[in-house]
Amino acid sequence: MNGQYIPAINTDNLDAFARGVRRFTTGIDEAGYQAALDWARAEVTARSVPLLRLNDLPRGSFCSLSIVGSAAALSELLPEGNEALRAIRTLERWVGTEFQGIVPLNCSGENPLISAAAAAASGKPLVDGDGCGRVLPLLEQTTFTLHGISVGPIAVATPMRDDLILDAPATRIEELIRPIVAAAGGWAIVACYPMSAEQLAMAGLPGTLSNALRSGHPDFGPDPLVSRTLCRGTISGIEYPIQSIAGQPRSSAAGTLPSAPVSILISESAEPRSHLRLEAHNEIFLALADGRVIASAPDQILILNPRTHEVINLENLTVGEPVHVAMVPAASPAWKTKQGRLLMQLSGHAVEGFYNLSEDTMNEGAP
Amino acid sequence: MHLGIEVGSDAITMAALDSSGSLAGRATMTDTSITEGLNNGLARLTSAIIESVSCVVIAIHDQVQAGQLQPTAVLRLSGPAHPALRPLAAWPRELSARIGTCVETIRGGATLAGTSISDPDLRQVADLARRATDAGVPRIAVCGAGSPTRPDLEESCAEAITSVAPELSITLSHTLGGSGLRDRENAAVLNAALRPWAAAFSETLEETLKSHGIHAPVYVARTSGGAVVLEHFRQFPIVCIDGASGCLFAGAAHLANLSDAVVVDAGHDGIRSVILESGRLPTRPESSYDSAIRMSVAEVAYEQLAWKDLNLGPFPPHHLGPPARSEPRNRHLNLAAALMLGSFNSPMIVVGPRAMELAPELGPEYALFAAAVGAARSPVRAELERVIRVDETRTLAQALAQAQEDAVNLSVEAGADRVTIRIERLEHAPMSYLPPGFHRVAVGAAGEPKSARSA
Numbered sequence: 001m002n003g004q005y006i007p008a009i010n011t012d013n014l015d016a017f018a019r020g021v022r023r024f025t026t027g028i029d030e031a032g033y034q035a036a037l038d039w040a041r042a043e044v045t046a047r048s049v050p051l052l053r054l055n056d057l058p059r060g061s062f063c064s065l066s067i068v069g070s071a072a073a074l075s076e077l078l079p080e081g082n083e084a085l086r087a088i089r090t091l092e093r094w095v096g097t098e099f100q101g102i103v104p105l106n107c108s109g110e111n112p113l114i115s116a117a118a119a120a121a122s123g124k125p126l127v128d129g130d131g132c133g134r135v136l137p138l139l140e141q142t143t144f145t146l147h148g149i150s151v152g153p154i155a156v157a158t159p160m161r162d163d164l165i166l167d168a169p170a171t172r173i174e175e176l177i178r179p180i181v182a183a184a185g186g187w188a189i190v191a192c193y194p195m196s197a198e199q200l201a202m203a204g205l206p207g208t209l210s211n212a213l214r215s216g217h218p219d220f221g222p223d224p225l226v227s228r229t230l231c232r233g234t235i236s237g238i239e240y241p242i243q244s245i246a247g248q249p250r251s252s253a254a255g256t257l258p259s260a261p262v263s264i265l266i267s268e269s270a271e272p273r274s275h276l277r278l279e280a281h282n283e284i285f286l287a288l289a290d291g292r293v294i295a296s297a298p299d300q301i302l303i304l305n306p307r308t309h310e311v312i313n314l315e316n317l318t319v320g321e322p323v324h325v326a327m328v329p330a331a332s333p334a335w336k337t338k339q340g341r342l343l344m345q346l347s348g349h350a351v352e353g354f355y356n357l358s359e360d361t362m363n364e365g366a367p
Numbered sequence: 368m369h370l371g372i373e374v375g376s377d378a379i380t381m382a383a384l385d386s387s388g389s390l391a392g393r394a395t396m397t398d399t400s401i402t403e404g405l406n407n408g409l410a411r412l413t414s415a416i417i418e419s420v421s422c423v424v425i426a427i428h429d430q431v432q433a434g435q436l437q438p439t440a441v442l443r444l445s446g447p448a449h450p451a452l453r454p455l456a457a458w459p460r461e462l463s464a465r466i467g468t469c470v471e472t473i474r475g476g477a478t479l480a481g482t483s484i485s486d487p488d489l490r491q492v493a494d495l496a497r498r499a500t501d502a503g504v505p506r507i508a509v510c511g512a513g514s515p516t517r518p519d520l521e522e523s524c525a526e527a528i529t530s531v532a533p534e535l536s537i538t539l540s541h542t543l544g545g546s547g548l549r550d551r552e553n554a555a556v557l558n559a560a561l562r563p564w565a566a567a568f569s570e571t572l573e574e575t576l577k578s579h580g581i582h583a584p585v586y587v588a589r590t591s592g593g594a595v596v597l598e599h600f601r602q603f604p605i606v607c608i609d610g611a612s613g614c615l616f617a618g619a620a621h622l623a624n625l626s627d628a629v630v631v632d633a634g635h636d637g638i639r640s641v642i643l644e645s646g647r648l649p650t651r652p653e654s655s656y657d658s659a660i661r662m663s664v665a666e667v668a669y670e671q672l673a674w675k676d677l678n679l680g681p682f683p684p685h686h687l688g689p690p691a692r693s694e695p696r697n698r699h700l701n702l703a704a705a706l707m708l709g710s711f712n713s714p715m716i717v718v719g720p721r722a723m724e725l726a727p728e729l730g731p732e733y734a735l736f737a738a739a740v741g742a743a744r745s746p747v748r749a750e751l752e753r754v755i756r757v758d759e760t761r762t763l764a765q766a767l768a769q770a771q772e773d774a775v776n777l778s779v780e781a782g783a784d785r786v787t788i789r790i791e792r793l794e795h796a797p798m799s800y801l802p803p804g805f806h807r808v809a810v811g812a813a814g815e816p817k818s819a820r821s822a
Binding site: 029030031032034035038039042069070072073075076077078079080081107114147159162168178181183184185187234238240260262282308314315316317318 | 445446447449450451452456478479481482484512513515546547549550580613642644645647652653661663670715792794796797798799800801802804807
């Protein structure tokens with residue numbers, strides 16, 4: 001079964017799919033992930049989910065699906081199971097068309113599992129692709145946006161049974177949606193990026209779900225995920241800015257970002273015994289070794305458990321903990337274009353100077 | 368003298384450590400019952416040792432079988448959930464059948480930010496308690512959504528239950544801690560269902576020890592390391608169902624006088640291994656019961672691999688050839704291979720029943736007594752996890768100070784001598800996607816067991 005076409009997500013490959021998508025995360029809440037997996041398992045057992053290739057889409061409209069908020073909140077305020085369907089139906093009613101399929105916003109952690117559950121429950125196929133190639137913190141940080149497709153209108157379905165439509169400029173969406181998520185208990189499902197099959201075929205990143213499947217089990221083909229070790233060491237410090245410690249509102253510079261910035265200091269355990277400094281805000285966007293940049297977004301910087309090689313959630317780091325730091329190349333060249341980097345800056349404002357310094361190395365070609 | 372006793376399914380081993388930590392006496396028995404094994408083992412220790420025992424620590428493994436789960440009523444306080452996510456839905460049928468059918472979700476609980484989902488109907492709670500009593504189920508587990516932030520919601524349910532059924536034994540999920548409603552609920556249900564076993568086990572222990580003239584305080588090792596006093600174990604048996612693993616690794620380090628080492632437990636069926644750094648055993652925040660039910664009970668984070676999957680050739684290790692090339696994702700095999708080849712910088716200690724085959728130079732105490740030694744050396748430990756909110760009325764420093772004080776008090780309840788308690792671990796992090804000011808806090812506190820003299 002080396003790298004062959006994978007026609008469906010079903011009970012035979014769901015576990016491999018689940019293992020694969022967790023390898024694309026920047027951190028995982030185990031209880032939230034298991035809840036999403038059990039939800040998906042129940043739905044996929046009842047009905048398998050056809051996978052549509054991006055170059056073979058039927059005519060018609062599609063939408064993207066995503067969880068917004070935290071998986072930790074989902075594991076506490078469990079889904080009733082109809083949230084994704086409600087979001088899809090609400091958006092269908094608003095735009096006046098029935099979607100021919102669902103494309104996950106990203107291919108990481110809970111999101112593709114929930115998309116698979118929604119596809120099974122709705123009887124719609126799932127598109128073998130996504131808009132990130134990994135996971136990014138803001139709804140508009142997608143290759144769909146890079147191709148001029150608007151994130152809105154957005155349908156929001158909360159676990160409190162609220163259904164909302166946000167029909168607003170893309171630049172307002174995050175600011176509007178975060179308070180809604182907080183009021184809804186910390187998570188919600190959104191259906192967004194209503195688009196035509198042609199738009200999706202042009203803007204989506206192809207094959208990312210089947211890649212995840214291959215990453216989850218060698219039976220489905222060679223592992224597509226390559227990484228480079230940046231450091232093996234021990235966490236020597238974790239620093240939060242004073243406003244997040246004091247519980248003050250996040251600075252306006254941070255905009256509506258859903259998490260607090262954090263700096264992680266790591267002492268390398270072997271020669272050259274460098275001191276690493278990782279800067280994170282939702283994701284790790286910069287790695288410095290003794291003051292020298294060794295990796296930065298849009299490449300993905302991950303902190304791994306050295307025993308299990310699982311990604312460690314940034315909220316669960318502890319001083320004295322042994323870790324590996326690895327870098328996974330950006331999922332798509334689109335993220336290394338000027339437009340891609342500018343879009344990435346929305347969640348990494350602190351690295352703006354670095355981006356500017358590096359601009360001469362950018363690929364200027366638009367996607 | 369501290370007496371450590373490892374209680375396994377096929378053997379009981381004992382190790383007595385003097386005040387310097389030296390092994391003063393040891394015994395191992397392979398009797399069929401715990402009582403018989405304890406009696407015969409204690410009879411083998413000298414009267415001088417017996418008379419000077421000031422503290423006993425029991426380390427359990429392979430004792431908690433499915434048959435020990437007793438029927439338990441289950442109350443979930445939350446909104447409605449997908450059928451696959453309802454109480455006990457992910458349990459194997461034979462285990463959920465043991466818990467019974469007195470299982471109900473009542474609308475209530477809170478979000479992680481503490482906002483109430485709705486006020487629970489306490490009449491419904493009382494009705495469930497009455498039904499449990501009528502059905503002859505004398506225990507109940509209560510798990511509320513958001514209880515790491517709002518433990519008061521579970522406590523109000525407990526009051527409602529006690530008002531109509533004061534005889535019901537109640538486990539509240541927030542007292543066990545952990546994030547994730549289902550994992551915390553599973554831990555609470557299992558805890559409640561194991562209390563009868565814990566009570567019977569405790570009674571056997573106390574009677575047997577007293578019959579040999581040992582009146583010292585008795586502790587039980589926790590699955591995540593450390594120990595709790597027997598009365599605490601009766602209330603929270605779920606945190607002690609595999610205390611022997613942590614004791615084994617800690618005991619090996621003590622016997623070898625090392626605080627940084629790779630410890631390998633060479634068992635009959637396979638190996639388990641752990642990397643000990645600065646004397647600290649790694650832990651993970653969740654574990655599973657019967658390899659089937661996820662629960663928010665921390666355990667020592669060891670790796671394991673069956674011998675049949677190792678493919679490393681015959682013993683002893685210096686005869687091993689290079690391991691079969693493995694897929695990078697096969698972490699178990701990689702780790703095992705790396706351990707067997709000694710490729711870590713740290714020294715390696717081999718313990719367990721097959722230790723003598725792997726490393727005969729280490730001596731038989733490593734093969735048989737490491738867990739009992741580790742038990743005898745166990746501090747008393749308590750863990751606290753909660754979600755706190757920092758605002759204009761309370762600074763983070765104040766909230767953390769309160770959490771540390773609460774952890775110290777928990778340690779005292781767990782049987783620690785207050786003057787010896789230290790904060791071992793204090794972790795906090797702002798929580799994503801919640802309003803500013805919410806932090807996840809975890810505190811670990813440990814102290815010396817109250818000895819017979821100080822108790």
